[in-house]
Amino acid sequence: MKKSHRFGAIALAAAATLTLASCGFGGGSSGGDASGKTTLNLLVPSYSDNTQGLWEDVISGFEKANPDIAVELEVQSWDNLESVIATKIQGGEAPDIYNGGPFAGFAADDLLYPAKDVVSSDTYSDFQDAFLANAEVDGTAYALPLIASARALFVNNALLEQAGVAAPPTNWDELLDAATKVSALGGGVAGYGMPLGSEEAQAEAAVWLWGGGGSFGDASEITVDDPANLPGAEQIKKMIDAGATQADPGSTNRSPLMDIFVQGKIGMQVGLPPTVGQIAENNPELDYSIVPIPTKDGSAFTLGVMDQLMAFKNDDSKKDAITKFFDYYYSADVYVPWVQTEGFLPVTKSGAEALSGEEALKPFLDVLPDAQFYPSTNPKWSATDGAFKSLFGQIQTKPAQDVLTEIQAQADAG
Template sequence: MNALGGGVYGYGMPLGNEEAQAETSIWTFGNGGSWTDGSKVTVDTPQNLEAVQFMQKMVQEKATQPNPGASDRTPMLNVFIQGKIAMAVGLPPTVGQIKEKNPDLDYGIAPIPTKSGEPVTLGVADHLMAFKNDGKKQTAIKAFVDYFFSKDVYSEWVKAEGFLPTTKSGAEVLSSNPDLKTFLDTLPSAKFYPSTNTAWSATQGAIQSLVGQVAQGKSPASVLQAVQKKADAAS
């Protein structure tokens, strides 16, 4: 495969099983697409198809790393950190990994490009949950949650873990960190997986196992139709 000058590939596109749903979501969301319409999981839509067609065009025109259909995100980002990929979608922890593994890397952080120019990014989240209990336990749970998400406590935890805050007060505390500024600026425009939809788990699994085929020349329409079939069966 051709590379830019100095053996550097243009864009890191990880369509392997690890995070294919994340990479695909970035492109579909950036094209105005979505994975749901109300309570229905919608994969095979015009916006999503156009996005996946563009992904395939990137591969066909040799703008990506070799064999993106078998590339997982973690090893791809390691190649980016080594300076062998010019552009990739990264995470806040990627900044720390660069400082650790290749502090001399000359790089910048920018919002994800979109078709309309309107900002959008992929948001993922873990959830802090508690069972419904009697009054005393509920009071204790509320006290813990209030403490944990208080501005100073929560921001310190976020910094230690390398995550982004889910509260406005936490974002205000961390806004002075130049490594996080671009991430924080785009956070309000984040779109999330429809993880509460009972069909999403099967849909995500189908995306992870099937979407890499577009990098091998399979029709994007047929791939999205196959994923949609899995989603419909799980509904």
């Protein structure tokens, strides 16, 4: 099979491996320092090896334009991020600005500024309406959309061809058959990369549970143990039991597993737009395709993910400085290069317009508006997300229904 990117390819140089880089800070309780500057504390996750440098460039430009404001940066891995933010909040040291995923629980505890309070009207109106809706709780946005992404299946064409698979799979039966044949090639090759470890278990779970007609719920109710989720959970076990995946999926994280795909040792794995950049950086000769994610019946399905920026109500004297930082960051000449380098999709109208001429991005931008998103506006989503990360890997050894029930119980407990 020749290389064909049915979902398009993004020529990115950024690697997508999550790395840990930190330059700790002491909390957000003080509005200024001895020099009279207002100090903002910024906690962000590492999306790639470029993340820290990108934020440092943003901060440098912002501080040059606003010499009375200083920004202290802390970068954490996604594996550590949620425990770090929880510890800081419990210790009364919440960052002033936080880049993360779940936020509704913070809003329910009255910890966040409404988004409209910390951006200008021009900046607020520039966000795509669909993304703002995903940042609302009871009709009020408490977070600012940061980046968006759509998922797709990355396929090693050469391995499928060696295994006698004529075309990428479109449904679960075809995927199981193709992955089993690729795994049978031996030599350390796995048919399907299935990351059920703590890094992003909720995403791999969504690929299967939603692909079988289920969901995690909505703004008012979390529905992990809904019977509609059982077919996807049982298909996961079927893949593992057939030897169609890598060894021990329950403890495997997405980033190191994708490194193995890039090395040419995995037949198929669900990936992100930045995966293209990782391949270009580390194995440009890899013969691969990007195709829609297979579902139970072959129907269309796209998992969308949106991360946010949010501002904690630590000190009202900092609100104007936070607003200046957000307005600076979301200006097109700052925001667009940041998104491009990280390899994600823009959430602003001006960003989408600036990238509209990039043919490689168009397929991702086209499918994103119809993507299914996590119920992140539900206050229990943070607990649900944590439950997936801590419990879902057990599905390889425990009955699927038991795992879903345990996740639901932990979600309900908050």
